[in-house]
Amino acid sequence: xxxxxxxxxxxxxxxxxxxxxxxxxxxxxxxxxxxxxxxxxxxxxxxxxxxxxxxxxxxxxxxxxxxxxxxxxxxxxxxxxxxxxxxxxxxxxxxxxxxxxxxxxxxxxxxxxxxxxxxxxxxxxxxxxxxxxxxxxxxxxxxxxxxxxxxxxxxxxxxxxxxxxxxxxxxxxxxxxxxxxxxxxxxxxxxxxxxxxxxxxxxxxxxxxxxxxxxxxxxxxxxxxxxxxxxxxxxxxxxxxxxxxxxxxxxxxxxxxxxxxxxxxxxxxxxxxxxxxxxxxxxxxxxxxxxxxxxxxxxxxxxxxxxxxxxxxxxxxxxxxxxxxxxxxxxxxxxxxxxxxxxxxx
Amino acid sequence: xxxxxxxxxxxxxxxxxxxxxxxxxxxxxxxxxxxxxxxxxxxxxxxxxxxxxxxxxxxxxxxxxxxxxxxxxxxxxxxxxxxxxxxxxxxxxxxxxxxxxxxxxxxxxxxxxxxxxxxxxxxxxxxxxxxxxxxxxxxxxxxxxxxxxxxxxxxxxxxxxxxxxxxxxxxxxxxxxxxxxxxxxxxxxxxxxxxxxxxxxxxxxxxxxxxxxxxxxxxxxxxxxxxxxxxxxxxxxxxxxxxxxxxxxxxxxxxxxxxxxxxxxxxxxxxxxxxxxxxxxxxxxxxxxxxxxxxxxxxxxxxxxxxxxxxxxxxxxxxxxxxxxxxxxxxxxxxxxxxxxxxxxx
DNA sequence: TTTAGCACTCTCGATCGGAGACTGCCAAGA
DNA sequence: TCTTGGCAGTCTCCGATCGAGAGTGCTAAA
Numbered sequence: 001x002x003x004x005x006x007x008x009x010x011x012x013x014x015x016x017x018x019x020x021x022x023x024x025x026x027x028x029x030x031x032x033x034x035x036x037x038x039x040x041x042x043x044x045x046x047x048x049x050x051x052x053x054x055x056x057x058x059x060x061x062x063x064x065x066x067x068x069x070x071x072x073x074x075x076x077x078x079x080x081x082x083x084x085x086x087x088x089x090x091x092x093x094x095x096x097x098x099x100x101x102x103x104x105x106x107x108x109x110x111x112x113x114x115x116x117x118x119x120x121x122x123x124x125x126x127x128x129x130x131x132x133x134x135x136x137x138x139x140x141x142x143x144x145x146x147x148x149x150x151x152x153x154x155x156x157x158x159x160x161x162x163x164x165x166x167x168x169x170x171x172x173x174x175x176x177x178x179x180x181x182x183x184x185x186x187x188x189x190x191x192x193x194x195x196x197x198x199x200x201x202x203x204x205x206x207x208x209x210x211x212x213x214x215x216x217x218x219x220x221x222x223x224x225x226x227x228x229x230x231x232x233x234x235x236x237x238x239x240x241x242x243x244x245x246x247x248x249x250x251x252x253x254x255x256x257x258x259x260x261x262x263x264x265x266x267x268x269x270x271x272x273x274x275x276x277x278x279x280x281x282x283x284x285x286x287x288x289x290x291x292x293x294x295x296x297x298x299x300x301x302x303x304x305x306x307x308x309x310x311x312x313x314x315x316x317x318x319x320x321x322x323x324x325x326x327x328x329x330x331x332x333x334x335x336x337x338x339x340x341x342x343x344x345x346x
Numbered sequence: 347x348x349x350x351x352x353x354x355x356x357x358x359x360x361x362x363x364x365x366x367x368x369x370x371x372x373x374x375x376x377x378x379x380x381x382x383x384x385x386x387x388x389x390x391x392x393x394x395x396x397x398x399x400x401x402x403x404x405x406x407x408x409x410x411x412x413x414x415x416x417x418x419x420x421x422x423x424x425x426x427x428x429x430x431x432x433x434x435x436x437x438x439x440x441x442x443x444x445x446x447x448x449x450x451x452x453x454x455x456x457x458x459x460x461x462x463x464x465x466x467x468x469x470x471x472x473x474x475x476x477x478x479x480x481x482x483x484x485x486x487x488x489x490x491x492x493x494x495x496x497x498x499x500x501x502x503x504x505x506x507x508x509x510x511x512x513x514x515x516x517x518x519x520x521x522x523x524x525x526x527x528x529x530x531x532x533x534x535x536x537x538x539x540x541x542x543x544x545x546x547x548x549x550x551x552x553x554x555x556x557x558x559x560x561x562x563x564x565x566x567x568x569x570x571x572x573x574x575x576x577x578x579x580x581x582x583x584x585x586x587x588x589x590x591x592x593x594x595x596x597x598x599x600x601x602x603x604x605x606x607x608x609x610x611x612x613x614x615x616x617x618x619x620x621x622x623x624x625x626x627x628x629x630x631x632x633x634x635x636x637x638x639x640x641x642x643x644x645x646x647x648x649x650x651x652x653x654x655x656x657x658x659x660x661x662x663x664x665x666x667x668x669x670x671x672x673x674x675x676x677x678x679x680x681x682x683x684x685x686x687x688x689x690x691x692x
Numbered sequence: 693t694t695t696a697g698c699a700c701t702c703t704c705g706a707t708c709g710g711a712g713a714c715t716g717c718c719a720a721g722a
Numbered sequence: 723t724c725t726t727g728g729c730a731g732t733c734t735c736c737g738a739t740c741g742a743g744a745g746t747g748c749t750a751a752a
Binding site: 106140141143145146147153157161163167184221235238240243248249255258259262344 | 351431452486487489491492493499501507509511512513522549568583584585586589590594595597600601604606608690
């Protein structure tokens with residue numbers, strides 16, 4: 001890692017111009033283009049000198065000797081940290097997002113799916129959405145349904161109207177009437193508790209009351225962090241958008257990325273760790289530990305749901321992306337999603 | 347469409363050899379290769395004559411004058427209808443499938459997801475799975491949960507332990523106690539009925555009993571055909587497999603296909619109409635109405651669940667695929683899926 | 693009906709060369 | 723000291739050319 005080299009104002013303007021031009025055209029940008037489009041007062045020779053410096057300090061690179069310059073990961077990082085102008089989503093985009101949610105089904109899953117869809121659409125990249133983290137969510141309602149004599153379906157309604165289900169096997173046959181009574185009792189006992197609280201109380205309960213204990217254990221399991229992590233679903237949409245980017249003409253890159261998307265677990269890990277601190281987190285190229293993301297950037301943020309519950313939402317695209325615009329749109333969709341989720345019950 | 351030309355036995359053998367060789371190598375197969383590998387008794391010149399005939403009758407085509415022959419859609423169709431030897435899945439594949447389901451979560455969605463995953467894996471193509479068609483499924487249990495004073499969550503457990511949920515808004519505020527009483531009553535009334543029966547009885551009920559009527563209406567809606575069709579989810583997996591096939595090096599084809607997969611509705615239509623008659627339905631190339639499937643083949647069948655309920659499962663791949671093997675594996679996964687679904691409640 | 697022989701066609705890959713785009717460096721000018 | 727014009731050098735890209743290789747269709751003989 002190079003130590004942070006301070007950039008004087010002109011170098012900053014040149015770096016900014018290179019990033020801006022390159023993200024739009026996709027072509028390495030040369031000194032003449034810069035002089036003509038962005039720095040009429042300067043000659044191309046002067047800009048060449050500056051460009052050589054920026055290459056030396058690691059902000060830019062040349063694909064080959066006689067080509068223009070393109071940003072390095074470091075150059076993009078400097079750009080997003082210091083140079084990027086804040087952008088606002090255009091009215092057209094706002095309308096698209098609003099309309100998308102209008103046709104969303106009134107369920108958490110349905111809304112998140114719509115969010116993934118519209119985010120992919122407006123950013124023209126692949127969108128990612130994790131299911132909400134529920135280990136701290138309070139339980140709102142429990143229901144027990146007899147499937148077979150010794151087999152019970154547990155239905156949990158959590159804060160934010162999120163529904164979890166789990167099948168449990170009992171040692172003794174139990175009728176639906178028994179189950180209904182048990183459900184009524186459980187509702188009195190567990191309502192308003194979180195999984196953590198429940199599991200603490202469970203430990204204090206002792207080994208008696210077999211069926212009930214078994215059921216509560218399974219309830220805890222189905223909403224605990226461990227479980228959630230193991231099978232966290234990462235929704236994604238918009239893979240077709242990637243095909244339009246010239247950086248994916250060689251199929252091998254696409255293949256790595258697809259594998260990452262289809263297996264999900266590794267991505268889930270990245271999404272869970274990240275993005276709970278800053279408002280929007282950007283990870284550029286090799287900053288990602290995953291080798292499949294070597295030439296991709298992630299723009300991530302979170303969405304909220306019933307205050308305590310939340311998940312991650314964002315996009316993944318080539319490092320050469322219009323960061324300002326993507327950030328604005330990711331933020332917009334995240335806010336809209338939170339809002340729609342908040343109104344779910346009304 | 348050419349009228350069906352009868353093929354003598356030697357032409358059949360040659361067509362079969364061309365299809366077999368081409369599906370493995372991916373290279374147009376010439377008269378010399380055929381003579382050497384499949385017809386030692388014949389000279390290449392004889393085979394050339396036969397090949398010319400097969401081109402004339404539309405079973406084969408030449409990419410260009412000096413290339414070997416490849417099957418046309420018609421050639422593939424003849425092959426799968428009359429020439430294809432039945433194959434059985436290998437023990438290795440059987441084991442893979444069995445193991446995949448062992449780690450599946452005990453829910454319909456989870457099992458179908460696993461099915462899509464393992465089918466993509468063993469066929470090395472894109473797998474497709476529709477959600478089960480539930481309009482004829484009997485209702486097993488109803489539960490009503492108060493989300494907000496005027497907002498109720500309906501939870502329906504159907505035959506096969508399939509869970510449907512729906513949010514409904516009431517005109518009057520209703521407490522959870524009221525809802526629980528109503529649920530108990532509904533359970534007595536609607537248990538064992540199908541959506542169709544329920545909707546018929548609803549019509550006879552008259553306009554009184556507002557809340558209850560509203561709730562039943564929504565129940566019917568959430569499991570009726572129309573609703574199901576509108577939002578039938580088509581699971582798919584294994585897009586990365588396509589990248590390995592040389593027919594998808596040009597990205598435009600991939601793009602069309604991805605769009606079809608990501609929007610889903612059109613595919614859902616194809617999957618629903620098809621494959622309820624024969625055991626395994628094969629659609630080859632231009633037999634598909636969708637332009638995105640011009641150069642693809644579908645191999646589809648159904649899976650069962652609680653007898654009445656069923657959905658479609660299959661794969662989509664390039665027309666040049668090993669049909670015998672794919673058919674065997676699609677059938678295997680479909681059977682395994684049905685079996686696992688049948689044991690869901692035990 | 694089958695086969696050997698042969699001329700012909702087309703693709704594919706390698707090679708080559710020129711146009712174009714930029715650069716780096718140098719020396720002169722502000 | 724910074725800037726600039728000039729210029730030689732380098733590299734990619736594109737199109738043309740060419741030869742090898744593969745495979746065919748046709749013809750005439752078996």
